[in-house]
Amino acid sequence: MAKGSIVAGCLAPHPPHLVYAENPPQNEPNSEGGWEQLRWGYERLRDSLAKIDHDVLVILSPHWQTYVGTHFLGLSHFEGLSVDPIFPNLFRYSYDINIDVELSKAIHDKAADAGLAVKMMNNPDFRVDYGTITTGHMVNPAFDKPLVVISSNRSRHYYSVEVMQEMMMELGRATRDAILESGKKAVVLASNSLSHRHFTTESDVPEDMSREHIASHAMHLWDMRIIDYMRTGQAQRIIDEMPEFTEQAIAESDGGGLTWLLSTLTVPDYPAILHGYGTIIGTGNAIVEWPCYAHEEV
Amino acid sequence: MNDSILASYVVPVHPHPLLVPEQNEGWQRLRDAFDEARDQIAASDADVIIVYSTTWPSIIGHQIQADPNPTWTLVDQDFHDLGSMDYSFRIDVEFAEAWNKANHSRGLQSRTVAYNGFPIDVGSVVALKLLNPDNRIPAVIVSSNVYANRAETTVLAKACLDVLGKMGKKAVAVTAMSMSNRMFTEFIEASDDKIHSLKDDEWNRKVLEFLEEGRLEDVAQLSRTIHQQIRVQKVVTFKPMWWLSAMNNNRNDLTGKVLAYEALYGAGGAVVHLDPTSNGKGDKEYDEDDVETYQGERNVLDSEETDTSVAEASPNTGPALWNPAEGEDAVNTESAPKPVGLYPHARRVGDLLYLSGVGPRQPGTNAIPGGPIRDGNGSPLEYDIKEQTRAVVENIARILEEAGSSMEKVVDVTSFLVDMDRDFAGYNEVWAETLGHYGPTRTTLAIRALPTPIAVEMKVIAKI
């Protein structure tokens, strides 16, 4: 069997607002658009990924939160209605997704070998989290490629950002090893925003862009700092500054997705492509691609 | 004082007592306690069960479930292998809508949610399935706002009590919450379950001891400490006790009973019954500011500018104005601001003249020189304390003159400042230029608020 590879790694945040703004047939609510900068960013990411041959999308979403170990969707098919508990007015989405159970199980096994607590999720009634669905939709609205869906272990909350990073570095290595052994070409996606301070009010018209801006200057500075590291091939500095970033920017990277992503890419020292940046009710969101295919042996 | 809360319960959030009580004796004891609570509720006259759930976080204020019949199948994010939880609840939509409105009128962000497939959280599902299995009593569920602090959470309860009072309904209040919430991070056998650490266990027992003594408000006041000691920062802090205590008029003399306390995958799970009947022990002092309406900082991150010109043009925010009370010995004048209650500007007793508290409001226009201290929405405004103090002294001079007295004859002054740190120096400067010249005794106090949006008021005694 040919050696598998990670062809691209992406930071692909999951604000349901982007799906809402697009008015896809799967989503019930209707909008007059909004957040175009970010949606154009996703368009560029989609175009970019369309040019890279790949078999599977591997997603880690901070909205499947597990406190006891890291879990993997373990059945080949899930369908249902995903309603965002925070923004049910924006996101009520009928999903129908396929899972690459073989690869999920392979990552699960590698992670178990590395000493991580892991579990397969085999309950057919399980509702797939809206972070996974949103990122999945924005990257591949047809959902015509299978996914691997990994839960976000909340070790940050139980211990510290440092412990979270250790575990996520390990999980990243397990993910990479399993992909390489699988013979498959994978895109890995961390479904998280950057700075994560929300507004606590919503406009009557949620897509009123005259109300949208970063929550504070400090959040902006943090976002730009992290993006700069991404664009200049300094992923290690992101890992190094993750404790401060996560605390000070209340960043959604606390869910481990970004650390895991960088680990699957062996902490890249080549520049990432910034496809877009914008804010969603005050939070900072960047759509970023590490074009591994151009830098690694694929 | 309300008597609309018939009983309160604290219940745990994890699904084990619902799905697999037989796997562990402690889980079974929690289940038995749920069943006991269920029977007590069934025997009560409750018109509605109100659930405040810590496993339903919200960001845009509080959310209130308002789907008349939410129906779905819930699978726990961690414990999916224990089985699925089908639910179909009966929601008191009229109550939910009224509570939402009451929240707004008390200054809270709030909205109702009524969407097919809305993911009702595990804490609410476990609570309602076990406490009210046949939906005999309609329910209301409210979220836990991740940003809300004590003031917001207290006002949320008061708005709820407003509605109970208005609708004449009796309620059972339930908080779905863990005590200590640190679970094991490795997979354990059901038979190996225990409280994660001795420290967590000791704190849980202390909190439960308080609750068993009916000291709900004491637990509420310890919320932040309890959070720091035995809570892992998940989404929300140990805030449900703020809500539950306010639902019970912040009392410490309830009749409490711990029906069960056991481990749930390391976390502390307790079923507690709080009966509003006084246990006869003395109630304790309520040591934090009480809050009636929420005027908090929730919009500090929003750049929307406050239109100060509007606020300045309408200094009338505050209580209604009265004509000064007439009466023998009363001294009233058109050239002093109208009272905010039924009292005269001053009163003569022998050769002494007692003035009612005098502020800076201008007679006639009611404007506040130096500007009001807050706008109509309660948001703070910049103001000039010296201007305000000067206006107070001028008002005092006019009342004294009307009574045939004058500034030289002032004997004693009590001054009230709403912000001692900010304003004392400016106020003191004007004092020295004016009344201070004449040598009356003086006492200056810091107080929380005055009835109108002013920063200073003086109470004067003078000779005639």
Ligand SMILES: [Fe+2]
């Ligand atoms: Fe999120």
